[in-house]
Amino acid sequence: MDGVWDLVVVGGGPAGAAAALRAAQLRPGARVLLLDKADFPRDKACGDGIAAHGRDELALLGLPDLIDDYRPTPHLSVVSPSGVRVSATAARPNHVVPRRVFDARLVAAACARGVEVRRHRVRDLRANGGDVVVDGTLRARAVVAADGAHSAVRRLIGLPAAAARHTAIAVRGYADVPPDDDAQLIAMQKEGWPAYAWSFPIGDGTANVGFGMLLPRLHAAGRPGRDVLHGRLAELLPDRPARDLRAHHLPLSTGRPAPGAGRVMLAGDAASLINPLTGEGIYYALLSGRLAGEAAVRAAADPLPAYRRSLRGALGRHLRTTDVLARLAQSPGFIDAAIGTAAHRKEVFDLLVEVGLGAGTVPPPIALAVARRWLRDSLTRRP
Numbered sequence: 001m002d003g004v005w006d007l008v009v010v011g012g013g014p015a016g017a018a019a020a021l022r023a024a025q026l027r028p029g030a031r032v033l034l035l036d037k038a039d040f041p042r043d044k045a046c047g048d049g050i051a052a053h054g055r056d057e058l059a060l061l062g063l064p065d066l067i068d069d070y071r072p073t074p075h076l077s078v079v080s081p082s083g084v085r086v087s088a089t090a091a092r093p094n095h096v097v098p099r100r101v102f103d104a105r106l107v108a109a110a111c112a113r114g115v116e117v118r119r120h121r122v123r124d125l126r127a128n129g130g131d132v133v134v135d136g137t138l139r140a141r142a143v144v145a146a147d148g149a150h151s152a153v154r155r156l157i158g159l160p161a162a163a164a165r166h167t168a169i170a171v172r173g174y175a176d177v178p179p180d181d182d183a184q185l186i187a188m189q190k191e192g193w194p195a196y197a198w199s200f201p202i203g204d205g206t207a208n209v210g211f212g213m214l215l216p217r218l219h220a221a222g223r224p225g226r227d228v229l230h231g232r233l234a235e236l237l238p239d240r241p242a243r244d245l246r247a248h249h250l251p252l253s254t255g256r257p258a259p260g261a262g263r264v265m266l267a268g269d270a271a272s273l274i275n276p277l278t279g280e281g282i283y284y285a286l287l288s289g290r291l292a293g294e295a296a297v298r299a300a301a302d303p304l305p306a307y308r309r310s311l312r313g314a315l316g317r318h319l320r321t322t323d324v325l326a327r328l329a330q331s332p333g334f335i336d337a338a339i340g341t342a343a344h345r346k347e348v349f350d351l352l353v354e355v356g357l358g359a360g361t362v363p364p365p366i367a368l369a370v371a372r373r374w375l376r377d378s379l380t381r382r383p
C-alpha cells in the first residue's frame, strides 16, 4: 500500500474529474488519486452538448475558460412528438465540445492541480476500519464512484444497477453540416415515444447527431438494437449521414439510488443523475462530482451525510419535479402542450431549458398554463 489517500476517485469523466478538481482546489496538498480504466484522451458516446449550467460549474471549479475556444450555439429548435416546433435564442448559449477533447482537458487540469492520475480498472472495494481499500492495495479515507452508467463500484457497495425501465439508450455519430449552422435541433418522435433525434453543430463544419429512446421500447421493437438505433437515426436525419456511430446507456434520475454507502459517494451517471426529459447528464455529473469532492475534504470524518445534504440542497426540488414531469411525459400530448405553450411564451421556453438542462422547477402558474393547453388539445382531438 502506498500510504493513505485523502480521496480516491474512480472514473475520470466529468463527475470524477470535478470531484478531484474540487478536492484539490479546496485543500491544496490533499492526496487525491484519480483512476480510470482508459487513457486520456478517450472517446465517450455523448451528444457533446454542454449546457450553460455546465459552464457555471466549470467556473466554480476554477476553469472558467476551459471551452472558450469552442463557438457558443445560441439557437435551439425543439420539435414536439406531433410536430409542434419552437425555435428561439436560449437565454444563455450552450456549447458543443467533443468528449474526447472536453474530458481530456478536465483530467489535464486535475493533473496540473496536483491530482495523481493512473490508468487502472477498479474491480474490488472493501471497508476497512475508517478507510476504504480499493483493489487490495489502495487505502482511501473517501472514495468517489464516478465510473459511469455501468458503475462497478455501485454494485460493489451493494446498490442495485439501474433498472431497464429507468434507462435510455442512445447512439451518436458525427456528420458534415454547413459551417455557419449554429442551431441545436431536438426532434421528438411519436413512434417509440419517448424518443428523439438531435443535431448539435460543433462549429467546425461537423455536428454531433444521434437518436435515443427508452430501453424497454427498444427491446419491444423485437429487432437487434443496433439496427433500430442506426436505422432510426438515418431515417430521421437523412441529409446528415453519420460516421463513428457509438451507443451507450443513460441511467435516468427517476431510478436514482441512495447517493452512496459508508465512505463511498456516487456521482454522475454512477448515481443515475441524467435528466429523464432530455438525457442531459454532463451538468449533473460536474455538479455532483464537485459536491462529492467538497464533502471528501470538508467533512472528511464522515463525508456521505454532508454529500447527501448538499446534493439534496442543490437538486432535490429539481429531481422531484423531473420525476413528476417524466411520468406526465409518458403521454406525448403533455409534451406537445408544453412545447406549444413555449412557442408562444418565451418565459416558458426559458423555463423548459432550465428544467431540461439545469436545476429548474416549474412555478404553479406555468404548470397551470400547460395543463390547460393539454386539456384543451385532448378535448379538441376527441370526436
Ligand SMILES: Cc1cc2nc3c(=O)[nH]c(=O)nc-3n(C[C@H](O)[C@H](O)[C@H](O)COP(=O)(O)OP(=O)(O)OC[C@H]3O[C@@H](n4cnc5c(N)ncnc54)[C@H](O)[C@@H]3O)c2cc1C
Pocket: 010, 011, 012, 013, 014, 015, 016, 035, 036, 037, 038, 044, 045, 046, 047, 048, 049, 050, 051, 120, 121, 122, 123, 146, 147, 148, 149, 151, 152, 153, 169, 170, 171, 172, 210, 246, 247, 248, 249, 250, 267, 268, 269, 270, 273, 274, 279, 280, 281, 282, 283, 285
Ligand atoms: C449517446 C449519448 C448522448 C448524450 N448526450 C448528452 C449531451 O449532449 N449532453 C449531456 O449533458 N449529456 C449527454 N449524455 C449523458 C452524458 O454522456 C453522461 O451523463 C456523462 O458522460 C456522465 O459523466 P460521468 O463522469 O458520470 O460518466 P462517464 O463520462 O461515463 O465517465 C465514466 C468514466 O469511468 C471510467 N470507468 C468505468 N468503469 C471503471 C472502472 N471499473 N475503473 C476505473 N474507471 C472506470 C470510464 O472509462 C469513464 O472514463 C449523453 C449520453 C449518451 C449515451
